[in-house]
Amino acid sequence: MKRVLGCLLAVLMLLACAGCGGKQPGGESSGAEKNGEEKTLTGTLDEVKDFMFVVTDDQGNSYALTFEGGVPEGLADREVGDRVTVTYTGELSVVDPFTGTVLSVEKAD
Template sequence: MKKKIIMIVACVMCCAGLFGGCGQSGMKQDNTAISNSEEGKQEGTTEEKEVTGTIDEIKDFMFVVTDENDTPYSFTFEEKPEGLENVSNGDTVTVRYTGTISEVDPFEGEVISVEKAQ
């Protein structure tokens, strides 16, 4: 009987520790996300960046550019960016954008223009 009570108490303590720990880490992540978005709003200015590479794929809502290091970057858009209609797969282009690009994370920003590189 004592073993059952000890096991039940141990299980309850483990569950309480897991729920308490998960709740705290989730709150930290939410607070971080809020503070990052607030910082972006406070800055008010967005820095223009460029990437040069080869167009691998063009769709109605996105295109993929691979740079000289064979790193593919996916750019999504709602309205077709300026110059995209003048390029095709295999062309070397310079993409001007704001935001951040990553080979694993989705594109967060806006494509300003796509120009054929010379």
């Protein structure tokens, strides 16, 4: 009886662990990241580092955009204080880390 109960508990634990490893709805990635939808953010370039930069929009919200594998197109030509338009894919949030790709940083009109 103890063996049957032990095997049953082991199977239940295995099923519970398998349920936790599921994919997000829509596949491996969801939202704009999956379909490559390009979005833009216009604001003032506040800070530039080797792996990220900060842009503050007209409402006063600051966004930290990280990048890997080289500086995004146009960022090297911009200076702190410039008004810029950032083209990106993914999700941008004031509180959560940036999850996406910066495509370009252009001087705004």
